[in-house]
Amino acid sequence: MITFLVKRTATLVVAVLLSSFAVFLIPYVTPGDPVRKIIRSRVAGDVVDDATVRALAESLGLNDPLPVQYLRWLGDFFTGDMGLSHISRTPVVDQVMPALGITLSLVIVALVTAVVVSLPLGIVAALKQGSRTDKLITTVTQSFIAMPEYWLAPLLVLLFALKLSVLPSAGWNTASSIVLPAATLALRPISFFTSAVRAGMIDALDAEHISAARARGLSHGQTVMRHVVPNGLVPLSTLFAVWLAGLLGGSVIVEVIFAIPGMGRLLFDAVVNSDIPLAQGGVVVVVALAVAITTLADFLHRILSPKVSGALA
């Protein structure tokens, strides 16, 4: 287990280093003078004349070899200095962190909702496999996959905000602002989670150790609670992490539609406006967090399913 911890953590660090290096190179591989772009993200005032550019390039170390520059950039980055936005001229970190907080709360609310909805659905569908209940649950949840967010979101707004006037249609001002975007975002995970729970439960129900549990005197209900549900839910933990990591930067459509100042929207704006420092900050934070989440999920999986660790140890 300890070897695994060390190995996985090392992989995490390497992944973050590699992706951040690619991000670091953005000013060099995009059109325009990289030196001027970098100076603009480092110096508040406008710099026009070549002499000042040369002086600043020297003092900022932009004539050093790339690896040296990269390490300096990375050091600044992880001590909270992500540079200045090209557009707003304010520190990137002051925009990224609040946006991250908003997206995290939106995504976590959406995914927790999805789990709360799909757990009972998947469990019931598996226990009554092949019944009409099962078919109804499976068909309805599977149809959610085919409902794109840009179609569903306006429908929900139409119904709950305009027709019924019970929820705000956009923005991020009141607690109720989160309801419609989270619901929109939860829909597709619900369909994936439900089918994962159902499949996991069916596998767990089929396992031969279930009849051994009954032969020990556990009732059907006790067997399901102790041996079927916990085993059937192991795949869900991995799936949850994958979605959590994916939605951090992938909630852009919902954020744009509902005018939520989250991470997806921030990245979208940064790219549209060619705001390189903002895009760099956003991408590195999202990638680092996503890699950390999947690593944590791996650890969790090993604790829940010790056979996995046995096989690889």
Next chain:
Amino acid sequence: MPELVIEDLSVRGGNMGRPILTGVSLTVKPGEFVALVGGSGSGKTMTARSVLQLLPQPLRIESGSIRLGSLDVAGAPEAELNRIRGGRLGMLFQQPKKMFNPNKSIGAHLREPLKLHGGLRGHAAKAKALELLAEVGFEDPRRGARSYPHQLSGGMAQRAMTAMALAGQPEILLADEPTSALDKVLEQQILELLDRQRIQRGLGILYITHNLASVAAFADRVLVMDAGVIVESGTTESVLGSPKTEYTRRLLEASNLAPTGIPAPPKHQRSALKLTNVVKQFGSGKRGGRPALDSISLEVQQGEILGILGQSGSGKSTLARAIVGLEGISSGSISRTLMANDTRATAVQLVFQEPHDSFDPRMTLRASLEAPLRSENELSAEERSRKLTSAMEEVELDPALLDRRPGQCSGGQLQRVTIARALLLEPEVLICDEATSALDALTQRTILDLLQRLHRDRALTLVIITHDMDVVRHMCQRVAVLYQGCLVELTDTDRFFADPQHQHSQALVSAAIPCRGLHLKKFRAAL
């Protein structure tokens, strides 16, 4: 203590389904060791499951009664059944490792029956669990309780399963082929453990098996089951000594794997396979621990039948896979000196242990068997079809089976198809990796007969890898013993059984001879 009485039990597969059990009656008294014997599919397991009222869907009890003392088990409410399952009625299963929840420790498993049937929780339950583990032979009960099922060997898992059954203080133990997946040494240890419980606590045991040697050694009474009917019953002496029915006679004969005395090929024959200092190390050398194969040198003579004996984990299967080239080796060499410039990679073929696992379940047998022919040479569809038909006839199967899928065939049929598949490529050497271990005694016998005929007719060199001493004695001219990846003994079969040299060989040979009560050989003489 009460006795278990089954009277006139009939079980059907669904309302209109075929009969599974018909008019089964049997009694297990306290302190009695009763064996229920029969081939696979004869209804032995369903008898045990009926007693626990845990028949798989859509099977149901049609008529008859099951009583435990004064309790009518067949008519008991579910709550009462949950009290006696794992309580007054314990059960052991054939594949112990699959019978544990892989995500829970052995200790967690043991605490379930302790709480359900003994009302023990917390420290009391933990202490009792350790006590039980020690009783069934765990040398370090604490470690045993902490381990997860996949960390236990098959033998230890069956011991843990026994501890779990004993936790409920059973009056009757239903042991459903508890040792069929284990080798002889472990089988004897487990059966001795059960027998000790029988003597010490008056446990009544219903021992379900197809292995007559263990029955002769341990059982007081025997019931023989065929196609859901008890065809014969009586004391072990009378049933095995003077069998009344043809079926019992066939079972006895099938388990009578006496040496067949196939003449060994003349000495100084050319060798078919030559292994020199073969080493296989899994993982990286530094951390991998001891190698799976440790400097094995071995020659297989052309036309001989060589047995490779070893317990599970001894490296037998790795060796087989290395010889056919499915597994690379770390160092050493494996050379084939086959007949007349035979350089085909397919000249050495392998037959696997689990017939159901060695076919693609979605392909018909025809498609599976045709695949190697397609890649091998350019035959027309007609020629291929003719070859398949003759291969099926060679292994005594109806060619019509070719259009079935593996799930529609029995294990014995499929194992024949595996052999047919190997024969299609006209091998010179056939390696059988536990090819009969998953089969019941009757089927095993027919497969062994088939292999002998092929050896004779085709001058096929056979390497028989097994943990079954009887198979080795029956088939092989020479024996190689693998122990922890090392070749510890290589000698003629006769000499091996008469005078085993290595300590491990001695343990194997002595376990092959039944210990208590009647010796099966006595009955063979009467046949």
